[in-house]
């Protein structure tokens with residue numbers, strides 16, 4: 001794990017300023033996020049931690065343009081997202097962002113190569129080119145030899161690798177991963193983090209949510225959420241030193 005990304009002085013890739021998100025709940029409203037200000041530089045690897053219900057997924061959905069803030073501002077690559085219509089947001093999402101989830105969401109009847117190639121349908125790419133790109137993405141995550149298998153014919157870790165390949169196939173600049181190791185054992189989780197670390201070293205920006213301190217430590221910065229607010233931000237070294245105090249967390 002190395003230190004700061006080279007591009008951290010540049011304009012942030014992601015910038016949330018004073019973001020709030022409220023959901024109607026019967027006659028009341030639930031505040032899922034309150035006054036969240038957070039920037040992520042291009043090339044950074046950030047981990048978001050916090051208890052269940054603290055707003056992590058809401059934050060990821062906003063960063064991923066799957067949902068809009070109720071208040072505040074969000075700039076992606078320097079451009080204000082609140083001015084964009086639904087079609088523009090979808091285009092931004094498809095072109096810039098790859099998503100990885102706790103449940104892999106692979107289509108069971110499709111071979112891995114076809115699962116990975118699926119997002120390219122949006123771009124109207126020729127079938128041969130789609131397969132080439134999918135194979136290249138599978139190679140990046142080390143499972144191109146499993147391309148012809150179906151999801152049930154590979155392990156959980158291999159399914160998550162395929163899901164990461166699917167996120168990479170459009171060549172996004174940003175990966176958003178919500179509990180990517182939530183369904184994996186410790187050893188496989190570490191392997192997935194090694195994949196992320198390698199991708200990050202090659203320039204991809206990564207924001208991941210995890211509730212496991214030993215997985216969070218792969219981030220350059222660890223953002224702790226509580227009750228919809230950013231409670232604290234730790235550097236990797238600061239986070240590591242708190243891990244050393246508690247035994248057993250060093251994954």
Ligand SMILES: Nc1ncnc2c1ncn2[C@@H]1O[C@H](COP(=O)(O)OP(=O)(O)O)[C@@H](O)[C@H]1O
Nearest residue numbers: 023030031032051052053054055056057058059
């Ligand atoms: N679509 C929704 N409608 C109503 N309340 C929601 C919705 N999504 C999330 N919430 C509420 O917002 C808060 C934050 O949820 P969430 O972002 O899912 O937290 P986390 O991912 O940290 O567990 C919780 O109180 C949750 O119940």
Ligand SMILES: [Mg+2]
Nearest residue numbers: 056057058178
């Ligand atoms: Mg969540």
